[in-house]
Amino acid sequence: MPDSIFIDKNGNKLRCGYTTGSCAAVTAKAALMMLLSGEDIYNASIITPKGPVYNAEIIDIERCDSSVSCAVVKDGGDDPDITSGSKVYASVALAEESEIVIRGGKGVGVVTKPGLDQPIGEAAINSVPRKMIRENLEEVLGQYGRHNQGLEVTISVPDGEKLAEKTFNPKLGIVGGISILGTTGIVEPMSDQAILDTVRTEIRVKKAEGKEILLVAPGNYGLTFLKQEYGIDENDAVLCSNFVNDTVKIACEEGFSRILFVGHIGKLVKVAGGIGNTHSMYGDHRMEILSGIVDEFTQDLNSNNLRSKLMECVMTDEAVRIINEADLGEKVFPRMATKIKEVMETFSEGKIITEIIVFSNEYTELVSTPDAYAFLDYFRHE
Incomplete structure (x- = not known):
């Protein structure tokens, strides 16, 4: 069929x-x-x-x-x-x-x-x-x-x-x-190039439709989060899979100057560490990256114990719980979001302003960059 x-x-x-x-x-x-x-x-x-x-x-x-x-x-x-x-x-x-x-x-x-x-x-x-x-x-x-x-x-x-x-x-x-x-x-059998071709096609369609901001999510979880949490039509977003760096570059090539990127911490925390392709075959380092950010805000001996707990985590949702229980969430996650934003803007060589919304388990918003909601309102008011 x-x-x-x-x-x-x-x-x-x-x-x-x-x-x-x-x-x-x-x-x-x-x-x-x-x-x-x-x-x-x-x-x-x-x-x-x-x-x-x-x-x-x-x-x-x-x-x-x-x-x-x-x-x-x-x-x-x-x-x-x-x-x-x-x-x-x-x-x-x-x-x-x-x-x-x-x-x-x-x-x-x-x-x-x-x-x-x-x-x-x-x-x-x-x-x-x-x-x-x-x-x-x-x-x-x-x-x-x-x-x-x-x-x-x-x-x-x-x-x-x-x-x-x-x-x-x-x-x-x-x-x-x-x-x-x-x-x-x-x-569905798809090669990397086939995915990138699809991403480029979707971005071109958004540009042709007159979209001023590009809304991007790595996968279906991001689409569900956008719909359930903010009432955003799933069709407004482009799926990029693991190809964050490539998608930003394509968006730049196709004439976009603003991106709102919405994804789960398990994917986006990798970007905070400079990883452009979030597939595990290109590197994981999620806990190392989170631990590095935690270290920016901890100076006492307990930081070693916290770092050990984080390095034992399998999933980022568990790491989120540990960081919050240590009363560091209000510092660590905004810093992570800032780093994700900075890395993505570096991917575009400063040609695209990027705002970030990160969610965690059960489609719960974890953190966003300061102007993310202004970008989000663009899709709410269309």
């Missing part, structure tokens, strides 16, 4: 794939359908959060007295994905309680550090996949008139522990397997 095809800059058709979250949801749905109907099925489908329908072949069906287990083969499309070809299993059993409980089985990692999508001790099945699983199971239960039926769902990826060695999971404190991920349900 057209929605499952990506056209690269050379006109090549690249096939989209499906996330592990989509695999888990469609497999769980199939297992429940077989459990309630008593009949085996070999194909099942779900609507992904982005819209395309995922039609999956169901394999490895196994029945016990009170549960059904089955699997799909993960298809990453034309995107290089280490999980492509792996089997994602779901086992579904009826439960006495009315709750749908989702657990991780073999090959699904367990969270061992704070600041991740799931709390410590939970399976690394992220929020959107959990929502997909629940909604599809509730749909099936409704079809059978069993709205309050409780379920126990176990998601497994037999080769997940081995695959996880090739991911950042061990570093992030996710042990024993891979994470079940995906915010759109779709894996």
Whole structure:
């Protein structure tokens, strides 16, 4: 179907794939359908959060007295994905309680550090996949008139522990397997150049529309934050992915003189350290950068202890908590925002005035530069 095809800059058709979250949801749905109907099925489908329908072949069906287990083969499309070809299993059993409980089985990692999508001790099945699983199971239960039926769902990826060695999971404190991920349900194959071509095209469109200020966000979280917190139309923003330096330079080349950049601290703190591409392959150093800013405001022996705590953090949201508990947030985060602004303006060789809004967990504004709201009002009043 057209929605499952990506056209690269050379006109090549690249096939989209499906996330592990989509695999888990469609497999769980199939297992429940077989459990309630008593009949085996070999194909099942779900609507992904982005819209395309995922039609999956169901394999490895196994029945016990009170549960059904089955699997799909993960298809990453034309995107290089280490999980492509792996089997994602779901086992579904009826439960006495009315709750749908989702657990991780073999090959699904367990969270061992704070600041991740799931709390410590939970399976690394992220929020959107959990929502997909629940909604599809509730749909099936409704079809059978069993709205309050409780379920126990176990998601497994037999080769997940081995695959996880090739991911950042061990570093992030996710042990024993891979994470079940995906915010759109779709894996879109895109090269770096294709992303930059898209960024340039979007910036040119904004300029052609007469926009005087360019609104930029690294990803979908930024768009959601803008909409939920400020009521800004998501279409007003250009997505730059990890390409902060390139985006600023492109904006300069296309004639913009003002940018409002809105993003999560996990991305933007890297820019405070001079990093122009925020992908982890080009360098992380988030905690080192934050610790360096903290050092500007601490002179006593406790600073070493605070620095140690920060360096042990996996996620920046946890670092935010530690800095705030040390009563340094009102100094550290404005300084960080100033440094981000200065670095971005350096990327443009002083040709673009940049204002910054940084948010943290649960789409909470953390800090902004002094004129950020004046820039934001431009989009509110259009």
